[in-house]
Amino acid sequence: MEGLFFNVNCGFLEGIVRGYKSGTLTQAHYASLTQCETLEDFKTQLSATDYGNFLANEPSPLSTATITDKATQILVDQFNFLRSNAVEPLSKFLDYITYAYMIDNVVLLITGTLHERDTHELLERCHPLGIFDTMPALCVATNVEELYQSVLVETPLAPYFRDCLSAADLDDLNIEIIRNTVYKAYLEDFYNYVSTLGSPTADVMHNILGFEADRRTINITINSFDTAELSKEQRAKLFPAIGRLFPAGNNILAKADDIDQVRQVCENVGEYRSFFDNSASAQNNGDLGDLGVAAQLEERFFRMEVHLNKLSFLQQFQYGVFYSYMKLKEQEIRNITWIAECIAQDARDRMHDFIPIF
Amino acid sequence: MGYTTYASFGLPTFLVIIVVLYLLFTDSGEAFDVGRFLEETSPFVWGSLGIGLCIGLSVLGAGWGIFLTGASILGGGVRTPRISTKNLISIIFCEVVAIYGVIMGIVYSAKLQSVPEAELYTRENYFTGYALFFGGLTVGVCNLLCGLCVGVAGSTAALADAADPTLFVKVLVVEVFGSVLGLFGLIIGLLMIGNANEFSPGQAVVSAIHI
Numbered sequence: 420m421e422g423l424f425f426n427v428n429c430g431f432l433e434g435i436v437r438g439y440k441s442g443t444l445t446q447a448h449y450a451s452l453t454q455c456e457t458l459e460d461f462k463t464q465l466s467a468t469d470y471g472n473f474l475a476n477e478p479s480p481l482s483t484a485t486i487t488d489k490a491t492q493i494l495v496d497q498f499n500f501l502r503s504n505a506v507e508p509l510s511k512f513l514d515y516i517t518y519a520y521m522i523d524n525v526v527l528l529i530t531g532t533l534h535e536r537d538t539h540e541l542l543e544r545c546h547p548l549g550i551f552d553t554m555p556a557l558c559v560a561t562n563v564e565e566l567y568q569s570v571l572v573e574t575p576l577a578p579y580f581r582d583c584l585s586a587a588d589l590d591d592l593n594i595e596i597i598r599n600t601v602y603k604a605y606l607e608d609f610y611n612y613v614s615t616l617g618s619p620t621a622d623v624m625h626n627i628l629g630f631e632a633d634r635r636t637i638n639i640t641i642n643s644f645d646t647a648e649l650s651k652e653q654r655a656k657l658f659p660a661i662g663r664l665f666p667a668g669n670n671i672l673a674k675a676d677d678i679d680q681v682r683q684v685c686e687n688v689g690e691y692r693s694f695f696d697n698s699a700s701a702q703n704n705g706d707l708g709d710l711g712v713a714a715q716l717e718e719r720f721f722r723m724e725v726h727l728n729k730l731s732f733l734q735q736f737q738y739g740v741f742y743s744y745m746k747l748k749e750q751e752i753r754n755i756t757w758i759a760e761c762i763a764q765d766a767r768d769r770m771h772d773f774i775p776i777f
Numbered sequence: 778m779g780y781t782t783y784a785s786f787g788l789p790t791f792l793v794i795i796v797v798l799y800l801l802f803t804d805s806g807e808a809f810d811v812g813r814f815l816e817e818t819s820p821f822v823w824g825s826l827g828i829g830l831c832i833g834l835s836v837l838g839a840g841w842g843i844f845l846t847g848a849s850i851l852g853g854g855v856r857t858p859r860i861s862t863k864n865l866i867s868i869i870f871c872e873v874v875a876i877y878g879v880i881m882g883i884v885y886s887a888k889l890q891s892v893p894e895a896e897l898y899t900r901e902n903y904f905t906g907y908a909l910f911f912g913g914l915t916v917g918v919c920n921l922l923c924g925l926c927v928g929v930a931g932s933t934a935a936l937a938d939a940a941d942p943t944l945f946v947k948v949l950v951v952e953v954f955g956s957v958l959g960l961f962g963l964i965i966g967l968l969m970i971g972n973a974n975e976f977s978p979g980q981a982v983v984s985a986i987h988i
Contacts, residue, residue: 422929423841423925426845426848426932427848430844430845430849430932431849431852434853434855434935435856437936437940438855438856438939441856442856735932735936
């Protein structure tokens with residue numbers, strides 16, 4: 420029944436987003452990009468794709484940071500077009516996508532202020548999709564309470580910050596705890612909102628957001644193994660209450676002490692069983708060690724994320740395509756940045772370590 | 778229990794119960810008489826309602842299908858302008874549904890002739906009235922659902938064509954099967970009034986309602 424009324428407000432925008440998605444780089448494009456010798460070649464190859472002449476006005480020599488910034492700007496322009504043409508409830512859905520960037524910007528500003536960086540420089544490094552009006556005022560904050568009362572209470576992030584108002588000082592560890600607490604509240608709120616949108620959107624987004632929650636849970640667990648200051652109770656409070664690992668897996672991970680316990684938890688969930696499967700490569704390279712396992716895990720998380728986002732395009736008449744397009748385009752920008760860096764630093768042996776999308 | 782549940786189920790049920798109990802307790806329970814209702818309602822009512830439903834529901838289905846398909850063609854045509862010409866065929870399939878409704882409306886309205894009240898209530902006229910009503914309802918609902926079907930399939934066809942041109946003909950086959958549903962409605966609608974004569978005056982009688 421979703422097909423009967425979806426096109427009234429969102430049919431045009433869905434067509435637009437699917438058009439954007441058909442312009443993402445394919446394996447053929449990546450093959451020609453990896454054969455470039457210089458960044459000028461790279462720029463020429465990209466001008467034949469949907470990116471067009473986005474680097475036309477840049478003075479040579481090109482830097483990879485410029486390429487990334489310009490590519491991100493294309494994505495921001497596309498998102499702003501979609502957002503300005505959207506009505507409720509799609510406009511609220513797109514707003515939820517921007518809250519993730521807002522959280523990153525807020526944490527960036529607080530951290531930068533603590534380390535006494537220049538305000539303007541920090542504001543320039545913020546992600547354009549997460550900008551809100553009162554952002555510069557964040558740079559004068561000294562503790563979370565003041566931050567909340569003066570700036571955050573009028574932003575859409577206000578309900579997420581309520582749980583961490585008790586954090587006493589702002590130091591590096593506390594900032595990470597604040598970031599994860601706020602992001603947990605955001606994920607759960609997004610999940611609940613998506614449930615109110617009904618069938619195909621809810622199904623698609625539940626899968627994607629559930630995986631995001633599980634990924635964060637596993638990452639927090641692994642990163643907290645060697646940190647003595649993060650107690651297990653504190654760690655457990657950072658796990659989102661959604662996803663396949665909730666509640667049993669979360670409970671075990673909260674008490675875990677080494678990576679084998681994490682592996683055991685993942686074996687219980689069918690889709691995650693392959694994350695820790697390194698038998699073939701371990702035989703080739705010798706024992707990977709903890710760092711190697713973490714790096715491989717990160718890559719497998721990215722692959723799973725790309726896979727889930729690609730699946731959402733198989734359903735029509737739902738909002739998941741907008742979210743998935745943003746994530747896939749970001750992954751593509753990361754890929755282009757990686758290839759450009761490998762060209763610039765002449766490290767061609769690792770050039771194929773990006774995650775292919777289509 | 779939300780407000781919409783109360784409004785859509787609770788209030789009408791309540792009103793019906795009030796009316797029924799009122800009739801019951803004021804000894805006018807026999808005022809509720811289905812047979813008398815059917816006998817006294819003019820066949821013109823049934824005929825005209827049938828024609829109205831026929832064209833109204835057909836146009837609703839066609840319009841619904843056209844906006845479903847049109848929004849997707851416009852969206853997909855921004856990046857892939859080549860789809861806009863080929864996918865007009867989906868719009869044509871939806872439009873055809875409205876044409877079926879118009880044809881049936883014209884065929885049915887040929888049965889409506891002016892007849893004086895006293896000579897109206899003959900068996901043949903009753904039959905024509907009911908045939909027009911249910912024939913019109915059949916054609917209308919068939920065309921409504923056909924329009925919806927072709928609309929959703931056409932929307933998907935447009936987006937699939939934008940992604941990969943070889944898919945268009947394959948999805949078009951699905952649409953063709955969908956558009957045949959409207960044709961079925963047309964055929965059955967014609968059969969239903971096959972034996973119905975147009976409204977014609979019978980013998981002048983003093984009908985029961987004038988007493």
